[in-house]
Amino acid sequence: MQVAIRYAMPVMFIIGSVIYGTMIIQLDPATLGNPDGPKFFPLFVCAGLLVFSIADLVNVRKQIYAKNKDLELIAQLKSFKLIAIIIGICVIYTLIFEHVGYLIATILFMGALMFYLNGMKKWLLNVVVTLVVSVSTWYGFTELLQISLP
């Protein structure tokens, strides 16, 4: 697992730069000035990205068994589960944010996170923090700073 994570970044960069390069070639030509003008800078960036990701891949291969405590941590199943749940809650928040409005979405989001991190036993703390944070941020942003929220 650790080996796969080590390779993940340079491989992702290589795949990313190839996709990026393909998209650059497919860009519309400019109607003003040099038709290829909008492609020059991205092409330079793409070349740099590809060259340095390959160099990084070679480097990773050389140091594949170097000790990395953080990596040992993330490679555990429970870490994956934790990250997946937090990210999942964030994605659900994103999906409902504009539909149900800031206040309700935030109460649900904060509540879910608080109950997940603290458990049911601390229900009072979870409820109080959720309500205080959601309402005070809503009031602070919409009323005091005049920033409109859905």
Next chain:
Amino acid sequence: MDVNIILDGLWTALQPANLLWLLLGAVLGTIVGILPGLGAATGVAVLIPLTFGMEPVSALILMAAIYYGALFGGSRSSILINTPGDGSSIAATFDGYPMTKKGLAGQAMSIAAMASLIGGVMAIFGFIFLAIPLANFALNFGPAEFLLLFLFALSAVVTLSQGNIIKGFLTMFLGLGISTIGVDLQSGVHRFTFGLPHLTDGINFIVIIIGIYAIGEVLYNLLKPQYSGKSNGQDIGSKWFTKEQWKRSLAPIIRSGPIGFFLGVLPGSGGTIASLLSYSTEKQISKNKDEFGKGAVEGLVAPESANSASAVGSLIPMLTMGIPGSGTTAVMLGALVMIGITPGPLLFENSPDTIWTLINSMFIGNIILVIINILMVGMLVKILKTPPNVLYPIVLILSFLGAYTLGYSTIDFYILIIAGVIGLLMRILNYPVVPLILALIVGGDMEQNFQRAMIVYDSPMDILFASPIAIVLALLTVLSLCYPLIAKVFKRRKAVK
């Protein structure tokens, strides 16, 4: 220089009403600066209605106080929770947050405030004596000079990732790649927007910063085995910095002030480049370079001093030529015109009282800010006493809110989440973040200047020799790239001897 005009300005700045506006602006600016995503520009913009109906001088004082108040505030959240308020406070995370982890949060915040004060005061003196000549000097910067300035800043920052230069370049190119998303301003061609209108203007770098630092930090801390959900009862240490810390800080503060000031004068460079360049310079010349990134006080005070000086410097092109050098000064420019102050060369001749009142109020404001910030240390460090399982959800909510206020679109939420995961991976696999962020910030301007320079000059070689400034910047870029190699050779020779 007429001393009477300066004294008149001081007298006006010391009027109770103006002092009150100064205090209010400093407090509001600090609060806005602490919130992720709400930098100085947003702070000034949302508080503009306060200036309606005010005396023009008082309005200017209030806006300037909000501006540098937000800069002070931005570094508080960097130091305490590793969440920079905006780009210019990223550098404060490098050594400020490690100091907090060592139980030196109080000292970190008080010495950072002192560094900001000294940097700001140095820049105010620079403003007094050099405003007009510097404004004229900045006019010599064309596309070639700006392109080379950005290249120099990027090369200096990549060399920060010593031992990880390949990864440094890789993340730099990633940042440049992200900066190409959106409409190409020269041709109007839509690039990599996937048909999403929100991406037409590109990805806001603040969203990426918040994602990488705030979301990434929360995920990273939740993974740690020692995470128990209880407050770690971290010792906040003394509120006051030690003599030893002061001794180590003075020279870096004095060195970084002018760097920040001169970069601030150049439109488009701003506090982020100033603070990162001063950090990189300090790291390269410091005797304690091995401590950088682990809580070196020099690594905290240098960018703070430069950032504060750059804020004062950026007012020069705005006031002398009506050219806003940053988002914040652009907002201020609009507000100034609205309240009847027309910036330009004539402002210094026609309204010297306004200018000198502003300069004096900046001086007083910096002192007020240090007092406020040191008084707030005790209150702010209580954040550290908050149990992580309460603090982390709050940090996440503030991050989402900050991202939303930047573009009013939930697309930024997706970008925030992706940036958070990438930030976590980069941290675990030791990929440097700073080259990515800086490339993201300067990438757009760099490309525009590259395209403009290619129209003006026949070949890239001509760009390098476009002017004496261009030659100096090109040499500095090469030197900066070769520095790790040169340093290695010197080290080896020393070891052989």
